[in-house]
Amino acid sequence: MTQLALVIDLNVCVGCHACVTSCKEWNTSGWAGPMADENPYERDPTGTFFNRVQTFEVGAFPFTETVHFPKSCLHCEEPPCVPVCPTGASYKRAEDGIVLVDYDKCIGCKYCSWACPYGVRELDEHQKVMKKCTLCVDRIYDESLPEAERKPACVLACPTNARLFGDVHDPESEVSVAIRERGGYALMPEWGTKPANHYLPRRKTRIEVTEEELVRADNPLKKERKLPKPAFDEPSLDDVTSW
Amino acid sequence: MSEPLTESELRRRRGERVEQRNTTCYMCACRCGIRVTVVDGKVRYIQGNPDHPLNKGVICAKGASGIMKQYSPARLTQPLLRKPGAERGAGEFEPISWDEAFRILEERLARIRETDPKKFALFTGRDQMQALTGLFAKQFGTPNYAAHGGVCSVNMAAGMIYTIGGSFWEFGGPDLDRAKLFVMIGTAEDHHSNPLKIAISKFKRRGGRFVSINPVRTGYSAIADEWVPIRPGTDGALLLAITHEIIRRGLYDRDFLVRYTNAPQLVNVDPESPEYGLLVRTRDPVPEGCFDPQNQLWWDRHTDRPVRTHTEGADPYLLGSFTLEDGTPVKPAFQLLVDRLKDYTPEWASRITGIPAETIRRLAHEMGVTARDHRIELPIPWTDAWGREHESVTGNPVAFHAMRGLAAHSNGFHTIRALSILMTVLGTIDRPGGFRHKAPFPRPIPPCAKPPKGPEDVRPGQPLNGMPLGWPAGPDDLFVDERGEPVRIDKGFSWEYPLSVHGLMHNVITNAWRGDPYRIDTLMIFMANMAWNSTMNTVEIRRMLNDKDENGEYKIPFLVVCDAFQSEMVAFADLVLPDTTYLERHDVMSLLDRPISEFDGPVDSVRVPVVPPLGECKPFQEVLIELGSRLKLPAFVNPDGSRKYRDYPDFIVNYETEPGSGIGFLAGWRGKGGEKHLRGEPNPRQWEMYEKNGCVFHYELPRSYQYFRNWNQGYLEWAQRHRLTRYAEPIMIQIYSEVLQKFRLAAEGKWPGRQPPQRLRERIRTYFDPLPFYHEPLEAQVTDTQRYPLNAVTQRPMAMYHSWDSQNAWLRQIHTYNYLYMSPQLGERLGVEDGGWVWVESPWGKVRCRCRFSEAVEPNTVWTWNAIGKQPGAWNLAPDANEGRDGFLLNHLISEELPGGAAGARVSNSDPITGQAGWYDVRVRIYPARADEPGRTWPEFEPARPVPGEPERPRRWLVFSARGKARA
Amino acid sequence: MHPAFSVIFLTTLIGAGQGLFLALYTVELYAALELLPAPPAAFYTWGSLAALALLGLGLFASFFHLGHPERAWRAAARWRTSWLSREVIVLPALMAAVAAYGLAHLLGLDWRIFGDALPLPGHVTLLLGGIGTVLAFALYLCTGMIYACIRFLQEWHTPLTVINYTLLGGASGFTAATALAAVLSPAHTAFLGRWAIVITLLGMATRVASLVRNARLKPKSTLESAIGVRHTRIVQRSMGFMGGSFNTREFFHGAPPVVYEAVRWAFLVLAFPLPALLLAVGLEGGGTPAFAAAFAVQYLGLLAERWFFFAQANHPQNLYYQTVG
Numbered sequence A: 001m002t003q004l005a006l007v008i009d010l011n012v013c014v015g016c017h018a019c020v021t022s023c024k025e026w027n028t029s030g031w032a033g034p035m036a037d038e039n040p041y042e043r044d045p046t047g048t049f050f051n052r053v054q055t056f057e058v059g060a061f062p063f064t065e066t067v068h069f070p071k072s073c074l075h076c077e078e079p080p081c082v083p084v085c086p087t088g089a090s091y092k093r094a095e096d097g098i099v100l101v102d103y104d105k106c107i108g109c110k111y112c113s114w115a116c117p118y119g120v121r122e123l124d125e126h127q128k129v130m131k132k133c134t135l136c137v138d139r140i141y142d143e144s145l146p147e148a149e150r151k152p153a154c155v156l157a158c159p160t161n162a163r164l165f166g167d168v169h170d171p172e173s174e175v176s177v178a179i180r181e182r183g184g185y186a187l188m189p190e191w192g193t194k195p196a197n198h199y200l201p202r203r204k205t206r207i208e209v210t211e212e213e214l215v216r217a218d219n220p221l222k223k224e225r226k227l228p229k230p231a232f233d234e235p236s237l238d239d240v241t242s243w
Numbered sequence B: 001m002s003e004p005l006t007e008s009e010l011r012r013r014r015g016e017r018v019e020q021r022n023t024t025c026y027m028c029a030c031r032c033g034i035r036v037t038v039v040d041g042k043v044r045y046i047q048g049n050p051d052h053p054l055n056k057g058v059i060c061a062k063g064a065s066g067i068m069k070q071y072s073p074a075r076l077t078q079p080l081l082r083k084p085g086a087e088r089g090a091g092e093f094e095p096i097s098w099d100e101a102f103r104i105l106e107e108r109l110a111r112i113r114e115t116d117p118k119k120f121a122l123f124t125g126r127d128q129m130q131a132l133t134g135l136f137a138k139q140f141g142t143p144n145y146a147a148h149g150g151v152c153s154v155n156m157a158a159g160m161i162y163t164i165g166g167s168f169w170e171f172g173g174p175d176l177d178r179a180k181l182f183v184m185i186g187t188a189e190d191h192h193s194n195p196l197k198i199a200i201s202k203f204k205r206r207g208g209r210f211v212s213i214n215p216v217r218t219g220y221s222a223i224a225d226e227w228v229p230i231r232p233g234t235d236g237a238l239l240l241a242i243t244h245e246i247i248r249r250g251l252y253d254r255d256f257l258v259r260y261t262n263a264p265q266l267v268n269v270d271p272e273s274p275e276y277g278l279l280v281r282t283r284d285p286v287p288e289g290c291f292d293p294q295n296q297l298w299w300d301r302h303t304d305r306p307v308r309t310h311t312e313g314a315d316p317y318l319l320g321s322f323t324l325e326d327g328t329p330v331k332p333a334f335q336l337l338v339d340r341l342k343d344y345t346p347e348w349a350s351r352i353t354g355i356p357a358e359t360i361r362r363l364a365h366e367m368g369v370t371a372r373d374h375r376i377e378l379p380i381p382w383t384d385a386w387g388r389e390h391e392s393v394t395g396n397p398v399a400f401h402a403m404r405g406l407a408a409h410s411n412g413f414h415t416i417r418a419l420s421i422l423m424t425v426l427g428t429i430d431r432p433g434g435f436r437h438k439a440p441f442p443r444p445i446p447p448c449a450k451p452p453k454g455p456e457d458v459r460p461g462q463p464l465n466g467m468p469l470g471w472p473a474g475p476d477d478l479f480v481d482e483r484g485e486p487v488r489i490d491k492g493f494s495w496e497y498p499l500s501v502h503g504l505m506h507n508v509i510t511n512a513w514r515g516d517p518y519r520i521d522t523l524m525i526f527m528a529n530m531a532w533n534s535t536m537n538t539v540e541i542r543r544m545l546n547d548k549d550e551n552g553e554y555k556i557p558f559l560v561v562c563d564a565f566q567s568e569m570v571a572f573a574d575l576v577l578p579d580t581t582y583l584e585r586h587d588v589m590s591l592l593d594r595p596i597s598e599f600d601g602p603v604d605s606v607r608v609p610v611v612p613p614l615g616e617c618k619p620f621q622e623v624l625i626e627l628g629s630r631l632k633l634p635a636f637v638n639p640d641g642s643r644k645y646r647d648y649p650d651f652i653v654n655y656e657t658e659p660g661s662g663i664g665f666l667a668g669w670r671g672k673g674g675e676k677h678l679r680g681e682p683n684p685r686q687w688e689m690y691e692k693n694g695c696v697f698h699y700e701l702p703r704s705y706q707y708f709r710n711w712n713q714g715y716l717e718w719a720q721r722h723r724l725t726r727y728a729e730p731i732m733i734q735i736y737s738e739v740l741q742k743f744r745l746a747a748e749g750k751w752p753g754r755q756p757p758q759r760l761r762e763r764i765r766t767y768f769d770p771l772p773f774y775h776e777p778l779e780a781q782v783t784d785t786q787r788y789p790l791n792a793v794t795q796r797p798m799a800m801y802h803s804w805d806s807q808n809a810w811l812r813q814i815h816t817y818n819y820l821y822m823s824p825q826l827g828e829r830l831g832v833e834d835g836g837w838v839w840v841e842s843p844w845g846k847v848r849c850r851c852r853f854s855e856a857v858e859p860n861t862v863w864t865w866n867a868i869g870k871q872p873g874a875w876n877l878a879p880d881a882n883e884g885r886d887g888f889l890l891n892h893l894i895s896e897e898l899p900g901g902a903a904g905a906r907v908s909n910s911d912p913i914t915g916q917a918g919w920y921d922v923r924v925r926i927y928p929a930r931a932d933e934p935g936r937t938w939p940e941f942e943p944a945r946p947v948p949g950e951p952e953r954p955r956r957w958l959v960f961s962a963r964g965k966a967r968a
Numbered sequence C: 001m002h003p004a005f006s007v008i009f010l011t012t013l014i015g016a017g018q019g020l021f022l023a024l025y026t027v028e029l030y031a032a033l034e035l036l037p038a039p040p041a042a043f044y045t046w047g048s049l050a051a052l053a054l055l056g057l058g059l060f061a062s063f064f065h066l067g068h069p070e071r072a073w074r075a076a077a078r079w080r081t082s083w084l085s086r087e088v089i090v091l092p093a094l095m096a097a098v099a100a101y102g103l104a105h106l107l108g109l110d111w112r113i114f115g116d117a118l119p120l121p122g123h124v125t126l127l128l129g130g131i132g133t134v135l136a137f138a139l140y141l142c143t144g145m146i147y148a149c150i151r152f153l154q155e156w157h158t159p160l161t162v163i164n165y166t167l168l169g170g171a172s173g174f175t176a177a178t179a180l181a182a183v184l185s186p187a188h189t190a191f192l193g194r195w196a197i198v199i200t201l202l203g204m205a206t207r208v209a210s211l212v213r214n215a216r217l218k219p220k221s222t223l224e225s226a227i228g229v230r231h232t233r234i235v236q237r238s239m240g241f242m243g244g245s246f247n248t249r250e251f252f253h254g255a256p257p258v259v260y261e262a263v264r265w266a267f268l269v270l271a272f273p274l275p276a277l278l279l280a281v282g283l284e285g286g287g288t289p290a291f292a293a294a295f296a297v298q299y300l301g302l303l304a305e306r307w308f309f310f311a312q313a314n315h316p317q318n319l320y321y322q323t324v325g
């Protein structure tokens, strides 16, 4: 069985928000749109987004780590948001594990959002239905697109390639390999929601320089220290005294 | 809906017509290739062009929000004339026709040109068409032209170009495909936004080590393996100490220094000599030209005699002190560098920078050992400029990148020289894994273009004699009158800022207002928000724009603003010219300007319109072509005075730098049928061919020409044949800068040519040091730093471009207003609360703003995002929008002038060498706002009023879909 | 959580409606067992009408919670998995039962449908009431479970939630019934009033128990588990937008701490001791005004209680929405 998902590499995410706006851009005019904005040019603008990038600070100065943290629906394998939905508008597709909302059925009761621990569902305040990341289901199967572009908009946009997309149930997929080899983890595992999306942790590269490496035979200073011998005819003690 | 539909199925069912076109993004100056999908005439989706060499398909937050720029309610749509009797700044306009606008401009500009062309000043901001605007200014005959470089990063350009013949910024960059250690200094977002992100992430994935030196940890620095917080303005000390340690340990690349730099060249060290401090040269006659004749001397260790550099078999001393036959004492330049570095120890630097000496030493060792022990060797044979054949291309995998954190300080020039020298000492210039040039760089040191030499070069009715902007090689290239006083309105190329190679845009308004050095008549501003964020001391500058003389005349009599949006600047215009957006016009990113070249060869690109212009918007390019034709500027008319170019696309195809030169704005598909590259006759189908290729032309150099380009015979000759350069002489790295020494000699009265006015002698003598040295920024020198102990700086937010994007409904949700970030300890000490309102005060002004605590900032520094705060009502935002009420502009705290001490009553708050604006030098103190003060930002401004023709702004809802109406 | 007024009214109104109906049925049962005299039919009919009104008002309020009330019927679809769906089925069913019950009393139907086989008089009203009672308890269960089943909301994820919904609804219903009886069937006031006091005090006990429990809760999710970084010091610098979003509006009460604390004390006083006292005063001769006041005060108290119930629930998603920056 297929479970499509995103794997987000916190080791390279620079928090640029490309995934945020490219998602909005693709989806607002697409099948999952529109995504309304309220007070667009007034005080306190607010609108529907399927994906947000947040920033956390870990540790204290000077050992602070700044962590940029993109988050969209994690397409949980045990999605608590689905069974609570009274209308069946929220559902998880059997064929690829994508969790979707059928806007035509949704009554906008918000109950599913209460049942999601991750805060990724957003009620569109204009259309009054629940919306969320669709994994760009309208792109990834669109055969009129070139194969390489049958990926979510945010994945195509991400300048650091921090967003991988694929089937986490296929052990050979890029995403499964990344999870396996680079310590991919799920958010809030304590709830047993089994998010399909995973995150890859930061990794640190260090260079150790040993004292031996600082003194080497080919040190150019050896050459530099060989300064020219003074010319024979330069003054010396020989010229001024005898004893 | 029920079952999801694919996009194509959805379009099919709705019966919509879908088109895709490639063009070039301009949500910022990075210029990525984009593919725009248009549905029934409406922009639906903007994605990165996967085939584009720059961004390889990715896009950024701004690029993906281009739709909201296109449909912004802040768009200007008609030419506007200030209502008779209305005050400037009141924003009262009446729409006029383009005919009328052109008539006004033609009449006024023709009069100025016939009398005194310098009374017309053209200053442009974050544009990318300096080749055309510069050409227009030169043809008009005014020297008063510059783009944003002086407010931006001219130190970065000048500091490096005067040292290695190329620079970061748009001219070169780190080779992260091969580097092992990457040190990024003072960079938040950079011009090369997407490519740098792509490169850094690949580098990290390969396991490279990434160190960021920055007082603040955001963005790129967030993913650094090590963050080295530094006190602002002190990097010079750090870099000099690192270089000290590297040399002390013998970790420098000796072979590189010997062969490719002036390190071993002998310098006259006889203080009595008129040539004191200059390189000793053989007396052989050399042809005049803009290149570095290879006639300097080495002291050969085999023969113990001076020999001409690069003499076959010779091996020069790098250290020592020698006497020439005529008794002149000489030293290799490297010895002088070592002498200079003697006291710049890690301990010394630690006290200045706040970085532990141990860290400084460790960084030096990491750099030195990685450079030495991880040498890259590529099996690419090449030949150097002296004819020596090399079996392979080698490189030392330590790469640096730096931007405005170094540049935007008034000591930045020397800091950047210090960085260039560190990179050189490590042997990393135009080599794999290090720094790589991008065409048309490297250039000779300095590049050939020269500013005019004196007032006589500004002639009524004639083009300017010289380039408005150029690269002085010595005191005699300055642009001053017989008293040594400036000719340019911004005092560029004067003794105050001799190497101000990008002008000093930040002083134009103040100088023009004061009439110092003279009054001007018309100031034309294109794409610059000089009533707001590209101005220091914003409150005063706005007053100057409105100020009248005793006759009731505006001190700056006529202000023309060409903008696409209702920026803060627009309200001050007498005449507003509504520009198109980047999706509505033709544009070129030319090799004559700052192209988007790659390490492997020149790249230029174009924009083509994907949607028709809104209202009466007209591309500024067309305005210039029209004006040039009407004013009969020689480049725009035939010998009989008739119009030469139909429009801008026609101009781009047919313009040649000289008749028959075969060099034009675009390098691709030249020649009658598009068969030639770089040089060739005009090709009438050139636009088409660009478009077919994704609007980009990429010329890949043969592999053997891709490295060591300063000294690569093959490359230099290729560049010469394709007229990228006039000479194919090697470009030696100037560890020791003779150019600077020439100015110093002039200050000491030893230069046979021009000499500075008395009041500036000491300033020139101090700052024109041929070797880098550390000095405090000018502002700190005149500020009571006990009273103002903190540094205040800004960062580029990745999801906003300067002041442009508050009109963008999506982006403004990410940055709606800004906080001042400070360390929690500082906040506690000051008694302010996280999220509370504080006063920030500098010697020059104060603002009230909200603060946020952050552990990711050096404790003596506070920072905020740049240009988020806005004038209420500008950009067609609601008058109570957060940008104007909660957001603030740091610029209010920064002065464009400083008390000048001996150098005069006042000097620009700029680097004394290049005129680079000292944005990041400001010192502040902070205290909590009183409880009874309003929870609003201060200073407060009257709300700007919408201008005629602006689209109605949707109030409650914006429900955008490329299907129905743009707005609900 | 953000206390939505629609939901506050929905749950308090139907809770009281259910309780009132249960009070009526309790009286009828006692009467059938001849433990109490039979009240006049008007007591049942007016009582049922009042219960129906409370349930109807609750239902009405619930529509304000929906983005698409016109599609509310769809909410019955997922009764297999969704407590909300179940509530949506049970509430109208209960209303129908109450209506039938009231109508049967109004029409004075006294078919003895079970003949004499049972010791109880097999009146149809008893059967209808029995069905209603099952439905009323089912509805308490549904309503309670809507909240209790969300395991991330640790404050709610406890049997106490269902118990409290039941007892608090019951208390207010019995108080209402007492007031009603004072007007229509004074003979039953004492019986109902005592029950009302007992249930109120029981409700107080379980509600205080839940407060105590919640005060000791340790959030299962932390910033560490939320972003998967192990460190003792993690602070959010920016939630990624500044003008608010659904996630900042729906899951935060937004009230200043003083208000929050005030509401807690207000409901602890208004919902329990004060109405109990007023009931006692009524029983001691205060009569109808005291009972009416008891109901009014208690209902107010329950509004506050429900506000607090939502406000106190700290959703783990809030970890992601802490700082505008």
Ligand SMILES: Nc1nc2c(c(=O)[nH]1)N[C@H]1C(S)=C(S)[C@@H](COP(=O)(O)OP(=O)(O)OC[C@H]3O[C@@H](n4cnc5c(=O)[nH]c(N)nc54)[C@H](O)[C@@H]3O)O[C@H]1N2
Pocket: B124, B125, B126, B127, B148, B151, B152, B153, B526, B527, B528, B529, B530, B533, B534, B535, B562, B563, B564, B565, B566, B567, B568, B569, B579, B580, B581, B582, B620, B794, B801, B802, B803, B804, B866, B867, B890, B891, B919
């Ligand atoms: N405090 C502080 N101040 C700074 C800096 C800093 O770091 N800190 N940075 C400085 C730097 S590096 C720079 S480069 C300057 C930039 O300063 P500016 O050049 O003034 O930058 P923008 O805000 O981008 O303003 C450019 C204007 O271009 C307009 N515009 C956008 N698109 C178009 C178009 O297609 N056509 C036309 N005609 N107009 C258009 C916008 O509406 C805006 O009014 O700011 C400087 N100011």
Ligand SMILES: Nc1nc2c(c(=O)[nH]1)N[C@H]1C(S)=C(S)[C@@H](COP(=O)(O)OP(=O)(O)OC[C@H]3O[C@@H](n4cnc5c(=O)[nH]c(N)nc54)[C@H](O)[C@@H]3O)O[C@H]1N2
Pocket: B028, B029, B126, B152, B153, B185, B186, B187, B188, B189, B190, B191, B192, B193, B213, B214, B215, B216, B230, B231, B232, B233, B234, B235, B403, B404, B405, B406, B409, B793, B794, B795, B796, B797, B798, B799, B800, B801, B802, B863, B920
């Ligand atoms: N998204 C976006 N991209 C942009 C722009 C934009 O507005 N938005 N603007 C464009 C323009 S015009 C420019 S010039 C470039 C500028 O690109 P950058 O130079 O990358 O941008 P700045 O924000 O000026 O970054 C300066 C950095 O230097 C740090 N800094 C300040 N003082 C010091 C110091 O003394 N030492 C060190 N080591 N660091 C210091 C600051 O903390 C900050 O991180 O960006 C371009 N790209």
Ligand code: SF4
Pocket: A008, A012, A013, A014, A015, A016, A017, A018, A019, A020, A053, A068, A070, A157, A158, A159, A160, A161, A162, A163
């Ligand atoms: S686009 Fe990529 S790098 Fe940028 S915020 Fe999203 S995940 Fe991070």
Ligand code: SF4
Pocket: A072, A073, A074, A075, A076, A079, A080, A081, A082, A099, A115, A116, A117, A118, A119, A120, A121, A132, A193, A195
């Ligand atoms: S992340 Fe939330 S919305 Fe998405 S599937 Fe999991 S529980 Fe449902």
Ligand code: SF4
Pocket: A084, A085, A086, A087, A088, A089, A090, A101, A105, A106, A107, A108, A109, A110, A111, A112, A113, A129, A130
């Ligand atoms: S808001 Fe819509 S999708 Fe969510 S639970 Fe209610 S009906 Fe289902």
Ligand code: SF4
Pocket: A022, A023, A024, A026, A027, A050, A051, A072, A132, A133, A134, A135, A136, A152, A153, A154, A155
């Ligand atoms: S997968 Fe598609 S819908 Fe989901 S966050 Fe990415 S772009 Fe948005």
Ligand code: SF4
Pocket: B025, B026, B027, B028, B029, B030, B031, B032, B055, B058, B059, B060, B061, B062, B063, B064, B193, B194
């Ligand atoms: S980096 Fe600049 S040019 Fe590239 S996509 Fe973003 S806004 Fe456009």
Ligand SMILES: [Mo]
Pocket: B148, B151, B152, B153
């Ligand atoms: Mo800039």
